[in-house]
Amino acid sequence: MSILINQENGTITLHTDHTSYQMKADEIGTLLHCYYGARVPEEDLSYAVFRMNRGFSGNPYEKAAADRAYSLDTLPQELGTFGAGDYRISAVKIRHEGGDQALRLRFVKAEILPGKYALSALPASYEDGNEGCETLLVTMEDPEGSVRAELFYGVFPKKDVITRALRITNTGDAEKTLLKAAPLSLDFLEGDYDLIGFYGKWAKERVPERTVLRHGVQSFGSVRGGSSHHYNPSAILCDSSATEDYGRAWGFSFVYSGEFLLEAEKDKIDETRITLGIHPDDFSWPLAPGESFTSPEVLMTFSDQGISGISRRFHDFIRKNIVRGFWRDRRRPVLLNNWEATYFDFTGEKLVDIAKTARDLGVEMFVLDDGWFGHRNDDTCALGDWDPNEEKLQMSIAELGGKIRDLGLRFGIWFEPETISEDSDLYRAHPDWAVRIPGRLPDLSRSELILDMSRVDVQDYILRKMSSVIESAGATYVKWDFNRSVCDKYSHALPPSRQGEMAHRFVLGTYRVLEGLLSRFPELLIEGCSGGGGRFDCGMLYYTPQIWCSDNTDPIERLTIQYGTSFIYPVNTMGAHVSASPNHQTGRSTPMETRTAVAMSGTFGYELDPTKLLPAEQEEIRRGIGVFKELYETLQQGDYYRLTRPDDTGCTVWESVRKDRKEAVLTAVFDHVRANYTPVYVRLRGLKPDGKYKVSPVPGYRSADPRVPADSLIKEPVLSGSSLMNQGIFIPHYTKEYQSWQIIFSEV
Ligand code: GLA
8 A cells, every 4th residue: 555544643645665745634635745755654743843932923813823933824734735834935826706815725545546546638657567656645724715726646666656636626606717836835833945847949859957946936837838959857856965965855847848947945934845847937828617737747756865766766667657659668670860961952853862771780770850841941930730741842742651661661751730830721721720819929939839738629630631741651750840839829719708728728639639649659769859959858758659859969068068968857757869960959079889879879860961971980870780789678677876977077978777787887987188188987886786797899899099999997707796886987188179988897
């Protein structure tokens, strides 16, 4: 049993193998949050909740006369609500029919439901086989305000993950408006914490930033329609002394792809509250009598083994309990995408030539990117006209798909379903399908408008058009792109009083089309993309097992991007390709070996024209694909350890350890070289202390720096896991920039 409701002392305790979480309704029905951390016995932990009389932290009416030490403003609670005496950040805010906004919830009941709850029309984590999941459903009510809140907790005992979602119901007899409904609201009684968030921009996504949680509110979020390049809907809170491997840390990730807000507040008595939910700026949801609103869910995990413990728990969980379907456990095909190979300049024959050479080098799938439809020869037109341009291709899409398949390759194709060009037949036929505010000129980012995915007729149209292309092309892969932020949020299908629903309905519409595609084509592999990694979140990963990590394919820039992404997301979700050198985004030249080594710690593919490569480079593709397949289990399904921070030493080092701990792969990439080198030492992680490991270079690896033979530093060909993890190893000194070093440790 992972959920225990103790009738005697009133505690409700959730246990996973290594963590515990506790709540308890107090004498006036406030649902106290008592604990979230390392696993402890089932004891009443509310003894640690400290009460004292504090001026200006008010007292609820029923306590005021006798107990001024009781204040909603200081008690740790399961759900912070607005307007009724708790002045900290709130998770729920509702405007009642009278215009007031007070919400005071009291505990009604707690029930244990078998299995993990599901959420209708929303992505949500699920139980992988029989993992012993249970759901706790807690009901709270505001009897004066006629509101019911139901708190859903999904407990994954083996994975050390607890999920939360929220349902708010209007139990009164007049319409109310929900203004905020964040499923995460977590209070900490004590502690000095740091907050790690992930900021970025196009071509530089998910840069981890660790800041001291100071008094006041720290927040980040997105009002861009999607979860955004600019802030990821995830965070880690940790002890200020925590490191990669030591200290307590709590991880949070929103299973949602739209606008979000994360807030963290350290308050007047050094308590901390963190909330995460839909961004309230673009959200208001009318609730007629009896109507409910269900929030998306948030994942939570705790580790007392530092920040990397959070990463590994999330990696395992996302791989098995978020990603689903045909491709979840299968090795995904090594693909070649023609975007950086040709951009808009291609014919069907040119594509087939590229595909043929790629096939000869070991590539398994050819992906046709932007420019195959309507009259699209640049990025100013034709989005929405999802009819193949046979004149440009000089063949039908069915013929092209057939020729690619005849080569023994899979065929994949690009769409940008949620957008529409002003210069398109679709816009000319349905101007009201574009998101724009009547009487106002729209934002025209990348010369495109947003298609109103909140409308069911639009969703059905897109589903029909995509299905027909996928069918006629025989495509087994779709790259689902989304190339701008949403502005001018307005739907012609909603009345003025309900425009506050549009941003969330837009996301629900996208989810509905994704679900529709997957139920029609269960073996379809969808790769998410949003101008690179602008929508990299667990919501999308529920539908798209991999997401293009960034439009920046420079391997040196990718070191930071993939490093930052790895704090939350596993390697096998990060779209990564070997691209041409010099790189198209930065102009930097790098060795093929380094590009290959970096892309291997992602989904692995190519984004270049192989017909233009020298024989030695083609040979390197053949080698790279062979190595990727050989090390697949370790690199893609294993445990991931960040051994250095990019920029710190000039050398980024990471390690992947196979789940059975019989093999580990270490990759090191130099982003600059220094004279009179200070050696970079790393201690390996995750090996068997008593195991003996043979140290060898990755097969066929040729150092591009002839002065440093790849195995020059492997002086002890067999070492114990214990020595490797305690004494560590040093990374060979390279004398040229951008070199990489990859070695394997195999148990003998
Ligand atoms: C976005 C994607 C790229 C490519 C282009 C096509 O920028 O991230 O990979 O598909 O669109 O227009």
